[in-house]
Amino acid sequence: MDFAIEKMEKLPADFYYQPVLKTAKRLLGKYFVRRYNGKYLVGKIVETEAYHQDNDSSCHAHRGKTKRNEVMFGPPGHLYVYFTYGMHYCSNVVCEEENRAAAVLLRAVEPVAGVEMMQHLRGPKFGLKQLAAGPARFCQAFGIGKAENGADLFGEEIFIAAGRDEPSEEIVTTTRIGISSAVELPWRFYLKGNEFVSKPNRG
DNA sequence: ACTGCGATGTCCT
């Protein structure tokens, strides 16, 4: 079944200017869209985490601007993509005003369209639930790498489309995954009961 | 089911 890409409405720039915690929650239920080799890859965002330069020692920008994290200090509505563990990429949506580093890590999406291409990008052994459950898996399934660092979300190649505004009772709030400082901050959000979340039982 | 660990580039001290 086909997804009506042409009917999807891009989120406007002011969506990303909002406080990062609010935006991390609001991004749940929205659609990440990426055109890859002429095909549309679409995923419903089901899991996010917020990072902020202030009072968050796990944020890459906590100690100020560097070559690596400079995109986080740029205007909102852009992708901050970083490389880690020698093999993985992770992707964030830059939020809040320019010169303030705040971003939402996209941790998992539910595949909606372009599933065959995602399976090709991820490899043959992975089922639907493992295609994009995890920040590096998501990047691999959507062909996101260093070339996409700094890309804006207002063109035709990569954008986020409006979807459901998830009610608060459908959103689970927990601590973040895979960090070793500021572990107590409840800045991870996911859709309750969703099968495509990376690790539903934490927190 | 759970646990441990290797891979391996880039940034930061």
Add this chain to the structure above:
DNA sequence: GGACATCGCAGTT
């Protein structure tokens, strides 16, 4: 030289 916003595999219970 150490750490890292991870993942997948192998071994064990």
